[in-house]
Amino acid sequence: MKMKDLKPVIEKNRSYRRFDFARKIPADFLVDLVDAARMSQSAANLQPLSYMTVAEEEMVAKVHKHMRWAGYLADWSGPVDAERPVAYIVVLGNTQVKQTYRDVDAGLAMQNMCICAAAEGLGSCIIANIDRAALVELLEIPEQFEVLYALAFGYPVEKVRLVPFAGDVKYYRDSEQNHFVPKRLLKDVLIKQV
Ligand SMILES: Cc1cc2nc3c(=O)[nH]c(=O)nc-3n(C[C@H](O)[C@H](O)[C@H](O)COP(=O)(O)O)c2cc1C
Incomplete structure (x- = not known):
């Protein structure tokens, strides 16, 4: 692949917040994305990140409740039901691994996932504004992990x-x-x- 092929994917790799809720993503595709994240660069190769994938419809709906969307759009409180994301990947920090430039690692890992998703025609949104305590309880996240970010995925319906x-x-x-x-x-x- 040449840069001329990759740059349009980078341009297409925007933050999408409205999706076609009727078009699901196979759970295995999320696992492939985590595999792409796993291969990213890592400061001192410490690899402090772990992941949870969420594709099961009821759980996606519950996770979705703990996400906050588009802070600049004061009159928009997030996607309507028919335009909700169909999957999430939660990015976790493993507290048992030394923390050196962990946020850079997270950025690189998330970028790998978002670019791969964009290459397949999917849209994504990185979300930092999360009710972390609620997510820990909902997903029964073990104590050794911290919720860093979530990625929302779906087929975009917005330009x-x-x-x-x-x-x-x-x-x-x-x-x-x-x-x-x-x-x-x-x-x-x-x-x-x-
Ligand atoms: C670290 C990080 C955290 C973000 N958190 C949120 C968020 O909580 N909610 C949201 O709707 N968008 C979030 N975004 C998406 C940004 O708003 C988005 O990247 C920015 O508006 C630029 O748009 P673009 O991604 O299409 O270039 C986040 C992006 C990054 C990189």
Whole structure:
């Protein structure tokens, strides 16, 4: 694969928050995603992360209740029932492993999963705003693990487009619920070429 093939997948790999709830994802696909996460770079190769996959419909609904969506969209409290994610992967920190740059490890692992999902036409959203205590209880997460993040997955029903940054980082939606994400321009982030 060449960069010209990969970059469109990176561009497509946006945060999606509205999905087709009727289109399910096989549980095995989530296991494949965790396998991609397992292969990511890791500071000192400590590999402090573990995962739980959630594909079973009733459990997805219960997990979903503990997620908080799109803080910038004040008048939107999250997807309606027909547009909910169909699966989740919970990213856990193993407290029995030394913590060195654990958040970087988590970012890399999540990116591997999101890119793989995007390559298959799926959408994902990284979620940090979680009721962690409730999730620990619901999923009976053993004490040695901390909930770091959750990833929501499904087939997107919304269009998400990048737009040039014009003074405000807040994403927004138009009247048709298309979602726009301002990104700083290449010329503004590349501060020197020597
Ligand atoms: C570490 C991290 C935490 C995030 N937490 C949430 C969250 O709790 N809820 C949410 O709706 N989106 C969350 N997002 C998604 C961001 O809002 C999203 O990445 C940002 O708006 C840019 O959009 P893009 O991913 O399409 O480029 C998170 C993203 C990252 C990287």
